[in-house]
Amino acid sequence: MLVQPYVFVHSGGGSQWTMFDKGFKNFRQLPELPMHDYCFVHSDKETVCAGAQLIVVGRELEGIVVWRYELENNKWFKGPAMITPRVMYGSASRGTDAFFAGGINEVYQAVNIAEKYNADTKTWTVIHEMHKKRKFSSAFFLGGKFYVIGGRDENNENLTCGERYDDETNSWELIPDMLKDMAFTSSHSPPLIAVVDNNLYLMENSVSELRVYDRNTNVWKKLGVVPVEANITLGWGVAFKSIGDRLLVIGPSSSQSYYRRTVVYTCRPSPKVEEQIWEELKDCL
Template identity: 65%
Template structure:
């Protein structure tokens, strides 16, 4: 052994001794010194470990290391997970266990992210809430009919649910964030398109739409069902009072709402309906969209919920409205800085992004520009008109197409 090697001290070895104790919340600042209290717990745990046989001790340490890894990675942005997937098989297995995402929900670490498919693109793109980070999803292994046809997109938990028509039938593709893969899901109980939908935690709700009858003709339906991302199953709900297509859905104050659309006679509906999970029943809301302008072929109502308030982007006048649920009336909050009326509401994204409203479309201030602009605002109905801020540093290196085919927000 050389003299230099002799001077190198042996590395210190530390023993993780707590087996079942919960990790502290790293986001809470302690107001007292816990060092002395912790020493007693450590000594007790050491005594417990020495009384265990080797097999039990190894199991305890393995369990602790697993819980520790989950707690650490739950604090990391989910945009980094795909990179960490290349580290080793162990992290991939940890990610697929869904424990990381469960802990993120329980600890309040979840963040909204935006999934978007623009015209001319073959893959969905995932953005963070500030549109500073993005990554492209794998291509859906479907046929050309699915790619070029109309599709509906909604999230449920960490699943992205996309419904569309392939050559033979209506299908559902499910993207799982945990494994970064598309899977052809089990079919809806009543396969259909052009329905209203809304996410609520790990569930997604679906109502109405157009289904193909046995004779090949289209039929407007009033059926409803829900998808659970934990069990990956579909469950039927009670039917709505009205048949409707091209309508919109949202979750407002604990209930699933369906607004507008057209009935089986292609007549525009001004009524809405709310669904109560406890009673499995629908309540008809007459004149919920009374006074709104309807054009054909107009997009479904562009709606979003922030802080338990329902907002609507009136596409004909490019105006923002807020709903008074008690008076069943709408209040005008001013003009939105996008050209939503350019294609009667189609090609524009209007979503809730945490405590903000998000709108993506052609800028009214730059009518000559064919690219999309991203605006956000923090709505407050009591303050009246909203102040919109443009995201001028949106995804450097990515040019958003002038027409958005699908857009939804996931909380993960």
């Protein structure tokens, strides 16, 4: 398991990755992925960490593939493949386990299938399927449970419900209206979410606004504006993550100039404060 938090950034081309420490003061270039597949280079890729491994999922000419970077070996390995290969799923990790739910399979259908990957054994295990088929969703761990929220169903309709998975009972609980107050467009990104100190935060990409979730009332509280313009790309290409006790956001600057540079900001969020104090990390990308 990674004790020190790190940030992995896809830094250009199809096979270039950079690892930063949490203050973005030190970095290390990862070795190139040992492949030259045109499809993989130019298609979307999804990532999650499990223990000391970076998992990258994308499409090669032969289909959906999994690559993993092992920190202790400083080396890339191909596989093992998912039991049901897919993309545009919801994923999150807890220790050496990474959970994957829903997504689009190899024949471009939305699914409710869920799997768990273990970094120690390098194996996949099928877990119970969700109540809803969903793609373009987001996932996280909160209170020891695995959550999947948002996305679109098999008819491409937006889902406002969430689901909570209990690993001990291998069962899902449907949570209605988790995103009932959010604005949706036909092509918005998966929900931009992060968990800090067991609080769930969301960046509402239509207005670049920070919100925190109250599990007791199923209500989102507004916490001020995030200093990036997520609405320009409808949330796509924006990173909104937790790193230690902070929120991290990477995206287009909110400057009104014609050229919008990519900026990096962090804050130590507080659900009790209406406006958060964001600190720009300059000259780190």
